[in-house]
Structures are given as structure tokens and as C-alpha cells.
């Protein structure tokens with residue numbers, strides 16, 4: 015019941031809006047310019063009336079006689095209109111009327127909000143009436159000041175409530191105007207008075223420039239200063255909880271009075287001492303030590319070793335000529351008409367349509383007429399896209415949270431979103447995120463910045479040549495522009511061997527590697543397994559550190575370490591974030607399978623709290639590459655254009671990526687909504703310049719060293735008891751010897767085993783001397799040449 019009530023209220027509002035939406039651009043141009051010119055003409059007529067009004071009065075009675083001349087600059091019409099509105103209407107206040115007509119024209123022409131215009135009209139007429147009544151005090155009937163209406167209303171009011179009553183009524187009208195139009199409140203007025211009073215006092219003090227004399231006002235102020243002093247002192251000595259006495263307005267007090275602190279050396283010291291003692295009681299011994307250390311040496315600064323490190327400058331990034339959105343009115347109109355026509359072919363009426371222009375696509379937001387089912391539009395998605403005959407059309411029905419339908423149509427001329435523009439954006443520069451990444455710009459041309467630490471891992475997919483590598487470079491560049499080498503380290507896996515090689519130059523600044531490896535960028539798949547396992551060890555080590563430090567995540571841990579509350583002698587150290595980037599994950603899974611998947615899944619499940627974040631890119635987003643376990647642990651996904659709906663589903667759990675237009679056009683999701691973003695473009699020469707800039711600066715002696723990983727083959731005991739062997743041991747041996755290939759995955763396939771059991775059997779085969787030791791991603795060597803030799807070998811064992 016309650017819900018049904020507001021409906022009839024809303025209906026009449028809509029009726030007001032309807033006509034304006036139906037105007038075409040041409041009609042808007044005509045109407046807008048008509049109103050602007052009318053506004054100007056009325057104003058000219060009014061001004062002229064001030065000088066010629068009296069002369070023209072006689073001519074007014076003979077308005078219809080063409081020969082009778084008038085002096086008004088707009089002749090008969092001007093004289094008549096001015097007489098009507100100024101003399102017989104509202105007097106001088108009528109000038110506002112010409113302003114309102116002019117403003118209406120501007121609003122129509124520039125397509126501005128009609129609700130605002132209605133407000134301007136309402137308040138404009140309000141002022142016209144009040145002003146004419148006010149001016150009615152000073153003029154006569156038929157006078158230029160208040161006009162007939164102003165005068166008559168004024169004298170009517172005077173007859174009933176007297177002069178004073180009329181004046182007070184006008185004052186009330188003024189207060190109403192200020193309160194509603196400018197949201198003036200009693201508090202804001204009294205604030206203005208207070209600050210004026212304070213300024214005045216401050217000035218007085220400056221003038222005196224001597225020790226403050228005792229006087230009533232100043233003792234009050236001294237009280238304030240005392241409070242501020244107490245608060246600021248307590249704040250510096252104890253960042254921890256404080257049962258501070260002065261409760262109200264502490265911050266504004268500190269700010270307001272701080273510069274005058276020096277003037278007050280003798281305020282109540284006894285109280286201050288008591289507070290300090292209380293604080294001491296709350297601190298533990300180690301906290302005291304930490305505070306002392308911080309006092310003596312300041313907070314621990316992880317960037318100190320490379321204290322002179324300079325962040326890359328913006329001029330290393332290129333400016334593009336094709337940057338900046340250009341509005342093509344014709345194209346907009348054309349697309350709008352096509353959408354309207356297409357939808358009307360399917361008998362879908364539109365009540366309004368709005369366009370938002372992005373760098374590569376324009377979003378047309380449609381409100382269908384009442385009664386049109388959204389499912390109908392959704393079902394017709396393909397037909398509509400076909401009728402609009404453009405590549406890359408995506409229909410969002412409905413736009414989540416808006417109740418409108420979105421049709422994204424690619425722009426004829428797409429604009430490049432340069433890395434420079436997104437890095438320079440305020441949103442990125444002022445972001446407080448832990449690992450901010452400027453991915454590009456959204457459809458409404460806003461810079462799109464996300465926090466990798468919050469994601470916490472990212473999956474990136476797209477067919478070849480659609481912008482993945484550029485996307486990865488954009489991610490890395492963002493971090494290079496925002497994070498000091500001490501704060502973040504990259505582990506780069508690049509099976510293609512060419513995409514990430516440029517980052518070699520920053521090895522000793524930003525890269526992490528295994529202790530025994532020469533290159534920091536991993537291009538060999540066998541080394542990837544060791545690195546991933548090493549990262550798992552690093553993760554376990556970090557968890558141990560966090561546990562000992564009683565911290566829940568890396569951010570808390572680092573804050574504590576910086577505050578010198580953790581002792582480096584206990585193994586504590588500042589922990590940089592580690593970002594693992596794997597380009598071409600499909601290749602890795604194909605060659606190393608489970609050996610890669612298992613540590614990746616483990617890292618993905620557990621590593622977020624300790625600051626290890628994964629970014630995985632793949633060309634082939636098929637289900638055997640992006641397996642269920644990987645998908646479940648990578649909530650943030652980026653899809654560049656893919657070739658089929660199935661691929662789109664694999665990566666995004668829905669279609670859409672197959673309808674993108676390529677060249678960095680992408681969809682981003684972090685679990686729920688899909689956001690269309692144009693990826694920032696950073697070219698290889700730009701990356702080269704940045705890495706050269708960083709590489710030429712003083713570096714750490716070596717790359718960040720990951721813990722050593724001792725392959726499992728050397729750690730496991732090989733003397734597995736014969737009686738403990740798996741039931742399928744002999745069958746497995748036959749499979750391996752026949753195929754002359756010692757791999758667990760072969761056993762999995764042929765004997766339909768799980769990974770763990772196959773792995774165990776391989777270990778037993780190794781112990782039995784049938785296959786050789788573990789060799790990374792390569793299959794183990796088979797030491798028995800044929801089945802006869804195998805039989806002999808097994809008989810000899812017994």
C-alpha cells in the first residue's frame with residue numbers, strides 16, 4: 015500500500031520533462047537561439063524605455079495605427095512590451111525577466127538540465143515580485159520603479175499590515191530566499207560572526223606585539239591555547255589510546271591556535287605532567303624501547319639505502335596527437351537515429367536516450383517506453399547489433415543499478431589513452447592505495463585506477479595482438495611510477511623471451527630471483543617451477559614472521575617494523591610486496607602442468623595477506639589452461655578481445671569479450687560488474703626510457719633474493735619399502751617402460767589416476783631404479799630399456 019502512493023506523485027513530474035527530450039538537435043538550435051535573441055531584444059526595449067517611455071506613452075493608445083511614430087529602439091512592439099511589463103507590471107524588476115528568457119535559450123542550446131532552469135525561473139519570478147513590492151514604497155501607481163503591480167500590492171499590504179508589517183514581510187521573504195536558495199543556516203551566519211571576531215582579536219594582538227595583558231577576553235583565549243597545548247603534547251607522546259580530558263573540537267583548536275603557542279609558556283604545567291605519567295603506565299617495556307629508538311633515530315626508513323633514488327619523470331612518457339576526445343555531433347546523431355530506427359523496427363519505443371562518449375566507444379543509455387520488457391531487448395541483442403552493423407557493439411540490458419539499457423557503439427575515430435595522461439591524473443597521483451595500477455580510462459573518460467593489493471590476483475586474457483602485453487606493461491609502469499624499489503619487487507616469467515626483457519635493466523632495483531640463477535627474468539619453463547616453489551617458501555617464511563609479530567597482514571607488519579617495534583635480530587625485516595607476472599600462462603601449463611598449477615593455486619589461495627600478488631596473462635583462455643582452481647582464486651579478471659563466446663565465458667563467466675574491438679579495448683571485473691575500459695597505451699620505447707632512467711641510478715648490490723628451493727627429488731628418501739608399493743606399481747612400470755617416458759601425467763592418463771597417486775608411484779619407480787631422478791618439467795629418464803629387462807629387474811629385487 016505504502017509503495018503505491020508515490021507513483022501518482024511522480025507521474026506529473028515526468029510530463030514536464032517529456033517535450034524537451036523530443037527536440038532534435040536542429041530544433042534545439044532554433045529554439046535556443048530564438049530565446050537568446052528574444053532575451054536580448056526585451057532587454058534593449060527595456061533600456062530604451064527608460065529614456066523614451068514618457069514620449070511613447072501617447073503613441074500607445076494608437077498602437078494599431080501604423081503611421082503614429084514611437085521612439086523606442088524596438089519601435090511599437092518595444093514600446094508596448096515595456097509598458098506592459100515595466101509600467102503596468104513589475105517596474106525595474108522586469109529586467110530580470112529578460113535575463114530569464116536569455117538564460118532559457120542558453121540552457122536549451124547547451125542541453126543543460128531543465129530542472130535547474132525551472133529553479134532559475136521560480137526564483138527569478140520570486141525576486142521580481144518581491145523587488146517590485148519593495149520598490150512600490152518609493153513610487154506611484156504607473157511608475158517605472160515598482161510598476162503598477164508592485165505599487166498596488168505594496169499599498170494593499172500597507173492597508174492591512176501597515177508599513178512595518180510590509181517591511182518585515184519583505185525581510186522574511188529575503189530570509190526564505192537565502193535559506194532555500196543558498197542553504198544559509200543560523201549556524202553558518204554565527205560562524206561568520208565568530209571568525210570575524212577572532213580575526214579582529216588576532217589583529218589586535220599583532221598590533222600590540224607585546225606580552226598579552228590580562229583582560230577578560232584574552233583569559234578565555236588563553237584557556238583555549240592551554241587546551242590545544244595539552245592535546246598536541248599528548249598526541250606526540252602517545253599515538254596509542256588516550257583518555258584525554260578535553261573532548262570537544264580538539265583538531266580545530268590545534269589548527270587555529272598553533273601559531274600563538276609561543277606566547278603562552280606559563281600555562282598549567284602540572285596537568286600536563288599527570289597526563290604523561292598516565293601514558294607511561296600503558297606502554298610495555300618494548301614499546302618504550304621502540305619509542306626511544308624512534309625518538310633517537312626516527313622511524314625506520316626502508317628507502318634509505320637508495321635514499322637518492324629518483325622516480326621516473328612524466329616526460330619519459332609520450333604525448334599522442336590523437337589524444338583527447340573529440341565530439342563528432344554528426345556521428346552521434348547518426349548512431350542515435352540508427353538505434354531509434356532499429357529498435358522501432360522491433361516495436362520497442364524509447365522515451366529518452368543519452369550518450370556518454372568514451373575514448374573508443376560511446377555508450378547510448380536508453381530508457382524504453384513504459385511496458386517494454388527488458389528481456390525482449392536482451393533477446394534481440396544479436397539482431398540489434400546486426401542492424402546497427404558495427405563491430406564491437408555490446409548491449410547491457412539493464413545497466414546495473416540504473417534501470418536503463420546501454421548500447422555501446424565504437425567511435426569512428428578512437429583516441430589513444432596515453433600512459434602519460436593516466437599517470438599524470440590526479441586520481442592516480444593522489445591515490446593512497448598500496449599497489450595502485452592505472453589501467454586506462456572508462457567509458458565516461460575517467461581514469462581507472464585499481465589496487466592490486468585488494469584484487470588480490472589478476473587474470474588477463476585476450477587473443478593475440480589485442481593488447482595483453484601493452485596491458486602488462488601498463489601495470490608494471492604504474493607500479494614503477496608509484497613505488498620505491500624498496501617497496502615492491504617483481505618476479506617476471508616470460509616464456510616468449512621478448513616481451514619483458516626490457517625490465518632486465520632494473521634487475522638490481524626492482525626484480526627478485528633465485529639465488530643461483532643468472533637472469534632475473536625467467537624464460538625457461540623448468541626454472542619457473544623452482545621459482546614458484548621458492549615463492550611458496552617465501553610465503554611460509556613471511557607467515558611465520560607475521561605470526562611472531564602478531565600482525566594480520568603485511569601492511570600492519572611493515573608499520574610495526576617502521577616504528578622499530580620488531581627486532582631485526584629476531585629475523586624481522588621490512589617486507590616488500592612481491593608481484594609475480596606470468597606472460598603466456600597457457601604455454602607454461604602445457605609444458606609443466608600440475609607442477610606449475612599446484613604452487614600457483616597455493617600462492618593464489620594464501621599469499622594475499624603477506625603481500626605476494628599474481629598477475630597471469632594468457633592467449634588461450636581455454637578451460638584446461640584456466641582451470642577451476644585457478645579461476646576460483648583470481649577474482650579480478652581482465653579480458654581483451656577474444657575470438658569466441660566460449661573463451662569470453664571462460665574468462666569472464668559471461669559473454670562480452672568477444673564483442674570488443676581490440677587495440678586495448680577491455681572488460682574488467684572484480685567479481686560482479688563488468689567495466690569497459692580503454693587500456694592505457696605504453697609503447698616499447700617508452701618502457702625502454704623508463705627502465706634506462708631507473709637502471710642508470712644507484713642500485714642494490716643484487717636483485718632481491720628469494721629463498722633457495724631444494725627440489726623434492728633430492729629430499730625424498732628413495733628406500734621405499736617393497737611391501738608398501740602401490741597395487742598398480744607393476745602396471746605403472748609396464749606403462750613407463752613401454753612408452754620410455756617417465757612422467758606422472760602419462761600414468762595419470764593411462765591408468766586413470768589422480769595426481770598424488772601417480773606422483774607416489776613415480777617416486778616408488780625411482781626408488782626401484784626404474785626411472786631416473788626428477789628433472790624439472792622434463793620427463794624422467796627411463797632406466798630399463800624393455801619389458802623383458804623389467805621382468806628380470808623386478809625378479810632380482812625379491
Ligand SMILES: Nc1ncnc2c1ncn2[C@@H]1O[C@H](COP(=O)(O)OP(=O)(O)OP(=O)(O)O)[C@@H](O)[C@H]1O
Nearest residue numbers: 477478479480481482483484633677678693694695
Ligand atoms: N591500449 C592500446 N591502445 C592502442 N593500441 C593498442 C593498445 N594495446 C595494444 N595496441 C595495439 O595492438 C598491438 C598489439 O598489442 P600487444 O602486443 O599488447 O598484443 P598482445 O595481446 O600482447 O599480442 P601477443 O599475445 O601476440 O603478444 C600494439 O602494437 C598496438 O599497436
